[in-house]
Amino acid sequence: MGAEQQHMDSHKKMVIAVAVASTSLGAVILCVLCIWIYYTKYPSKSKGKNVQRSDAEKGLASSPFLSKFSSIKLVGKKGCVPIIDYKQIEKTTGNFEEINILGEGGFGCVYKAHLDDNLDVAVKKLHCENQYAEQEFENEVDLLSKIQHPNVISLLGCSSNDDTRIIVYELMHNGSLETQLHGPSHGSALTWHLRMKIALDTARGLKYLHEHCYPPVIHRDLKSSNVLLDTKFNAKLSDFGLAITNGSQNKNNLKLSGTLGYVAPEYLLDGKLTDKSDVYAFGVVLLELLLGKKPVEKLAPAQCQSIVTWVAAVAVLCVQPEPSYRPLIADVLHSLIPLVPVELGGTLKVSQLPQQV
Incomplete structure (x- = not known):
């Protein structure tokens, strides 16, 4: 009886300790990032010489790029955006046929389109039936028209x-x-080096x-x-509908937005939004790469738990x-069992996982 009580007390202490240890997670991530930043900022001199960037790495200038394809019908410009x-977009997506859907979001879908024999593109179709959708469209076109970087998605044009x-x-x-990590392949194509390349x-x-943007941009x-991968697994940031420029006068009056599991605590609690909000989300993506788990999983019908923070x-x-200060392995085991699917020896039911858009 005494041994059983001792084990129960030990398990309770483990739960409390995990909660306390969560507060130190930020420090751990910060240390890793500091080391990463140091080696990124001060690489060896031998690697820093004679580095040349290809035209593809410099980003695409949308208007000159599309003008190379005579089959693409341009009917004007929105600022500098073609x-x-x-009707051509409608035709090349098969009238927005379901088979061509690449992904779905809050205001619409992304389709694959064959604009030219030598050019396949991604087409985001937004239903602007409210002011927020219209604002996202205007915001994304405006920001991406000013941004060219090898790790930011290239805007080619727009229409309405x-x-x-x-x-x-x-x-x-x-x-x-997300698809690479949590889709049918479950990350099998992503070697350790590829994962670190994507993070970099x-x-x-x-x-x-x-x-390097003036004013600076917060992705939000x-x-x-929203991290997309090309044929060589080069990663590019996408979906700038919620992005804002740092220092915007209306920054504190913004509607609370973001995705559960990636939203920084200070933004969620008091609406404080800075570039560090993006850094928090990056830390979650980095842990997602390491663990191969979604940042939020449903552990019970009415309970959501941040799996990244917990693990x-x-x-x-440990x-x-x-x-x-280290827990008993029995307590570690009891903490991990609810995070593993039933078919793999745990108690997590796949049907309980939340749907993400």
Whole structure:
């Protein structure tokens, strides 16, 4: 009886310790990022010489790029962004046929389109039946028209018809990081080196937005589904509908937006939005790459738990330098069982997982 009581007390302590350890997770991530930043900022001199960038790496200038294709009908410009004939977009997506859908979001879908024999593109179709959708369209076109970076998606053109708005991007053939990690392949194509390359590319894209755009840009919705991968698994940031420029006068009056699991605590609690909000989301994506797990999983019908924070907190406890601070392996086991699907030996039911858009 005493042994059973001792085990129950030990398990309770484990739960409390995991909760406490969660607070130290930020420090762990910060240390990793500091080391990463140091080696990124101060690479070896031998690697820094004679580095040349190809035209593709410099980004695409949308108007001159599309003008190379005589079959693409341009009907005007929105600022410096080419306006593509809506009927041509409609035709090349098969009248927005379901088979051509690449992904879905809050205000519409993204389709694959064959604009030219030598050019496949991604077409985002927005239903602007409210002011928020219209604002996202205007915001994304305006921002992307000013941004050119190898780790930011290239805007090729736009179009409109009644309440429908169209944004045309370069096509990323390997889809999103979310699909690669959590789709049918379950990350099998992503070796350790590829995962670190994707993390590095994502960090470079964010660094450009935060430090080389004037004024700086806060993405506001960085997540694995908004990190797109080309044929060589080069990563590019996408979906700038919620992005804002740092220092915007209306920054504190923004509608709370983002995706559960990626939203920084200070933004969620008091609406404080800075470039560090993007850094928090990047940390979640980085852990997602390491663990191969979604940042939020449903562990019970009415309960959501941040799986990234929980697993990382358990790991922090296990590697404590002081042996007496480390949990019993039985308690570690009890903490991990609910996170593993039933068919793999745990108690998590796949049908309980939340649907993401």
